[in-house]
Structures are given as structure tokens and as C-alpha cells.
Amino acid sequence: MVTVVPIAIALIVVLVVVELLSKRALERYGEGLGSMPTVVLEEFPGISPGLLEKYTSFDPELGWVPQPNQQKQKDTGDHLPGEEVESVVTYSTDEYGSRVCPAADRDSGRGAVSTYGDSYCFCREVDDDETFQNHLAEEIDSHVGNYGGGNYGLDQALLRMKRQYPEDPTDHVCVVVTASSIARILSVWKHYQEFGNVLAVKPRYELNDGELELVESPVDEKEDLLDLESRAPFLRTHDHHYENWFKPHLASFPYATDFLTSADQIKYALYGVGIDLESEYDVSVPGIDFGARQAATNLRLERSRVKYHERLFDEKEDLLDALIGEFVSYAEEHDFTPTFVMVQQLRYATYEAEHGPIYGDLMDRLDERYPELETIDMAEHLSGDPESLYVQRGEGGHYSPETNARIAEVLAEEVVTD
Numbered sequence: 092m093v094t095v096v097p098i099a100i101a102l103i104v105v106l107v108v109v110e111l112l113s114k115r116a117l118e119r120y121g122e123g124l125g126s127m128p129t130v131v132l133e134e135f136p137g138i139s140p141g142l143l144e145k146y147t148s149f150d151p152e153l154g155w156v157p158q159p160n161q162q163k164q165k166d167t168g169d170h171l172p173g174e175e176v177e178s179v180v181t182y183s184t185d186e187y188g189s190r191v192c193p194a195a196d197r198d199s200g201r202g203a204v205s206t207y208g209d210s211y212c213f214c215r216e217v218d219d220d221e222t223f224q225n226h227l228a229e230e231i232d233s234h235v236g237n238y239g240g241g242n243y244g245l246d247q248a249l250l251r252m253k254r255q256y257p258e259d260p261t262d263h264v265c266v267v268v269t270a271s272s273i274a275r276i277l278s279v280w281k282h283y284q285e286f287g288n289v290l291a292v293k294p295r296y297e298l299n300d301g302e303l304e305l306v307e308s309p310v311d312e313k314e315d316l317l318d319l320e321s322r323a324p325f326l327r328t329h330d331h332h333y334e335n336w337f338k339p340h341l342a343s344f345p346y347a348t349d350f351l352t353s354a355d356q357i358k359y360a361l362y363g364v365g366i367d368l369e370s371e372y373d374v375s376v377p378g379i380d381f382g383a384r385q386a387a388t389n390l391r392l393e394r395s396r397v398k399y400h401e402r403l404f405d406e407k408e409d410l411l412d413a414l415i416g417e418f419v420s421y422a423e424e425h426d427f428t429p430t431f432v433m434v435q436q437l438r439y440a441t442y443e444a445e446h447g448p449i450y451g452d453l454m455d456r457l458d459e460r461y462p463e464l465e466t467i468d469m470a471e472h473l474s475g476d477p478e479s480l481y482v483q484r485g486e487g488g489h490y491s492p493e494t495n496a497r498i499a500e501v502l503a504e505e506v507v508t509d
Contacts, residue, residue: 120359121342124288130356149290163411185197192234192237198233199236201261204264205259208243244268252266279293285337358388362382390441415494
């Protein structure tokens with residue numbers, strides 16, 4: 092009995108220490124935008140007035156939108172801790188809020204091509220003259236509008252098109268999105284599916300008796316974001332991911348069971364510790380790139396979300412098809428040629444290289460249902476190792492300048508000269 096008590100006490104101490112370390116690791120590396128994608132600690136994290144002040148792209152109709160006549164420079168992260176920042180990309184917008192197209196001035200009257208979509212349409216992580224729109228403008232000797240919006244779904248792309256197209260009409264309109272759109276069109280508050288993305292509240296469409304109905308954003312003023320908890324019933328009801336993704340990943344006591352059950356979560360945190368130490372002491376560990384290793388681990392952790400999106404393509408294909416139908420109807424009404432372009436995020440490209448497209452027969456189905464719609468599965472036109480197609484460092488996962496040039500060739504051939 093004498094020996095059993097110290098062993099029991101020691102075991103309790105170990106369990107307490109493990110629990111505290113697990114909770115601390117989750118708090119440090121499982122909270123906030125861009126953190127570990129597999130766990131979330133609270134439903135309504137606080138939003139500081141300072142963070143809200145930096146949110147300059149807020150839009151009550153679309154959720155957010157690139158603002159006109161802006162120029163921003165972004166550190167690509169292409170350097171190690173302590174090294175001089177050498178790689179910066181420039182994002183510029185014109186008076187329409189379209190990303191600047193240096194290759195050709197805006198046409199007077201009806202233009203040739205405009206593009207709407209997400210950050211792959213906007214072409215994050217490359218300079219203004221390295222976007223596929225600018226390369227396409229060089230190919231066809233005409234301005235190409237770039238109305239991509241970071242983290243946009245197909246729904247927001249269509250809403251922006253309806254608002255912008257009358258001011259900037261073109262003969263061809265390309266909607267360019269990634270497979271993430273299947274999740275984004277089911278979202279009202281991004282935090283429920285992209286943990287930590289607490290500022291992104293948006294409208295969405297719902298399908299009722301076969302008809303699309305717009306559910307407007309519950310946030311009319313930017314300051315309303317400081318009190319999202321008062322809108323909890325609306326958010327939980329209209330965001331598909333609250334029940335199906337957020338709640339299953341919400342960590343609670345005992346935190347050790349949420350953290351230690353995944354070897355990749357442990358690796359993610361350990362690499363994060365390495366990054367923190369290098370930053371704190373302004374050093375780098377020879378032979379170990381903690382950032383690259385954490386990014387690779389993050390891709391593995393993202394697999395569960397990719398599989399979740401794959402299921403959504405089966406369960407919610409009717410909503411996606413209806414939104415495409417809305418695009419086709421608007422094109423007929425305004426007499427332009429509509430083109431739907433599917434591009435790949437890095438996390439999808441690596442998964443699909445082994446398992447095939449997560450969107451299944453979507454493109455064939457659209458071709459059959461909407462013969463007036465041009466469809467392009469860009470993965471069929473891009474060759475080589477998937478990771479070679481993307482910017483290698485930085486935010487990660489967007490196409491490189493070389494890949495954007497190839498995309499422009501495809502669009503010139505398939506859309507403009509077809």
C-alpha cells in the first residue's frame with residue numbers, strides 16, 4: 092500500500108501535466124486563422140476593435156470585396172527568420188475594383204473578357220503582371236477584367252458579377268473557382284469551417300422547392316461583427332458546417348484526447364515550437380526547415396477537410412448545379428458567352444493525384460445540362476508534379492507565374508478563339 096500511493100500520485104501528476112501541455116499546444120497552434128485545421132477551441136472568439144479596423148474590405152452585400160484604387164504589398168514569406176525580406180508581391184486595383192492589368196488598358200465600350208471567382212482568379216502570391224489575366228491580355232491584345240475575391244465561393248462570384256457586369260460588360264465571362272466552392276456556398280460564417288476566420292460573414296443561396304433563394308448576410312455594419320454571438324441562432328441555422336464540421340471538431344476537456352490522438356497534430360505543434368524559437372532568438376537551425384515541414388504536415392491534416400468536401404459534392408450537387416444555371420441564365424440575358432473554369436488548390440491537387448477529382452463527374456454533368464456553357468477543367472491542361480505548379484513558399488497553394496502563363500494559353504485557345 093505504501094508503494095501504491097506514490098505511484099498513483101505520480102500518475103496523476105503526469106496526467107495533469109499532459110493535459111496542461113495539450114491545452115497549451117491547442118491554444119497556441121490550434122487557434123486563429125491559418126492555424127492547425129483539425130481543432131477549434133471556442134465558437135465565438137473575441138474580435139478586437141484593432142482587428143476590425145484593419146478589415147478594410149468589408150461589404151454589407153457581398154461580405155467583403157477588393158476595394159477600388161488600392162495598392163498593397165505582401166511579404167511572400169520567401170525567407171528564413173532573420174533574413175532580409177527580399178520577395179514582395181504587389182496587388183493593385185483600378186477604379187472598378189478589378190486587379191490592374193498592365194498589359195492592356197481598359198477598352199472603351201464592351202470589353203473582350205472578364206473573370207470572376209476566388210483567390211485563384213485574383214491570383215494571390217504573384218505580382219500584377221504575373222496574373223493569368225495579364226498574360227491573357229498579352230495573348231489577345233485586350234484588357235481582361237479580374238474580379239476575383241479572396242475566399243469567395245461561386246455564390247459571391249455571381250453576386251459580384253451581377254453588381255459589376257453592367258458597369259464593365261464583356262463578350263466573355265469566366266467564373267474561375269476551386270473545389271472549395273462546394274463548401275463556401277454552404278457557408279454564412281467562415282469560422283464554422285475555416286477555424287479562426289472570424290471576420291468573414293457572407294450571404295448564401297439556399298435551394299427551396301427547386302428555386303434559389305438568397306439569404307442575405309446578417310451583418311449590415313462592420314461594427315456588428317463585434318457582437319456575432321447575438322446572431323448565433325441565424326448563423327447556426329443557415330450555415331451547413333455548424334452541425335457537420337464545426338461541432339465535431341470543437342475541443343473540450345480532456346484536451347489531451349483531442350490533441351494526442353493525431354501524430355500529425357503533435358508534429359504540427361513541434362514544428363511550430365521550432366518556428367517560434369527561431370523567430371524569438373533570430374536564428375535558424377541548420378538542415379531543418381520548420382516552416383516547410385509544418386506546411387507539409389498541414390497538407391496531411393487538411394485531408395479530412397478534402398474528404399468532407401468530396402462528400403459535399405455528392406450531397407449538395409443540386410445547389411451547385413442551380414448556381415451554375417443562374418450564371419447561364421444571366422449570360423443569356425446579357426448576351427455574353429459563359430465559361431466555368433475549375434482550378435485546383437494544392438491540398439486538392441495532391442489528394443486528387445491519388446484519388447481522382449473530388450468533384451466527380453461535375454464537368455460532364457454541366458456539359459450535358461447546359462450546352463451553352465463552356466467548361467474547362469484546368470487540371471487536364473496542367474502537367475507535371477502537382478507541387479511544381481504552385482508558389483513554393485509564402486502563404487502557400489496558389490499558382491506560380493509560370494502556371495498562370497499556361498492558364499492564359501488555355502483560355503486564349505478555349506475561350507477567345509474557340
